[in-house]
Amino acid sequence: MSESRTPPRVDRQLRALQLAKDCAALGARVKTIGHLTGLPPRELLRMLFPDRYSVPRGRPPDSPEWYHGANLLYRAEASIVVSIYRRLRVAGFTAADALVTAYRHYRGVCVPPHRISFDRAFDLVAHTDGLWLTGAQSFSVVACPKCHSEFLAAFGSIAMSNDDCPFCKLVQRYATDQRVQASYPVRPLPDMALIELGTRRLLLQS
Incomplete structure (x- = not known):
């Protein structure tokens, strides 16, 4: 049996x-x-x-209308959450586990204060996959043809240009927008001399 x-x-x-x-x-x-x-x-x-x-x-979030009227930073962070969620779903995670894991990762990679609450992330995911709250899908995750970043768009959309890509817009505004600079600070490059030294030590120990 x-x-x-x-x-x-x-x-x-x-x-x-x-x-x-x-x-x-x-x-x-x-x-x-x-x-x-x-x-x-x-x-x-x-x-x-x-x-x-x-x-x-x-008040509970209502993402289908909210997203299209949100400012650039909110749309970028919303896209980060849902794109991570979609990758986890493709990898075989359940919807709930994918949401929790994606939200944790989003909080780890984005600088506080985090603009997307867990409830907002839940609502975005629900309206992307047609789960929990609704059987209808309002969003699709599409890839920008220029920078290849994934972002949220109206369901069924196909990105023919980068006109709607929030990440391309962030790059365009970066030099002149202090809010964008504060939200996505430049990270220092690793010291290659230290990396080479560590590699040599590992080779000597092996």
């Missing part, structure tokens, strides 16, 4: 609880965590937010 590939109920519950904790640590609202885990709101409040004053509040 072959073993079932479906994880036991207790295993699924533990995974849902860990996912809920991860989402809460990233600032997710209770409703968002509920969509991702399937756990009831009352249970989430009891487990994750025993102090009612710590419950994240505010």
Whole structure:
């Protein structure tokens, strides 16, 4: 008799609880965590937010309209989150795990303050893949034909030029826009002499 590939109920519950904790640590609202885990709101409040004053509040994001009217820096960071998410999905991650991992990576590569909240990222992903909140897709991830960066565009779009690429626009504005410079500071190049020294030491030790 072959073993079932479906994880036991207790295993699924533990995974849902860990996912809920991860989402809460990233600032997710209770409703968002509920969509991702399937756990009831009352249970989430009891487990994750025993102090009612710590419950994240505010109007839920609505990304389809927001994105197209957002400024350049917000559109660039939104594109970073969703492009990482899409790569993880192609690699075989579940939607929820891909979202959490992509959001963590986004926070690691972008300079604070981070413009995209976890709830916004959830909403963007939902309207890209038609998940959780909606069955309709509002966004596609397309590649710029000039810089080859991936960015969000209206669903079904094909990038024929770089006119809509937020990353090309960032490069164009970099020399004169202090906000762009502060958000994407120039990183110093590694000292090649130190790298060569380290390589020689490794060769001598081998």
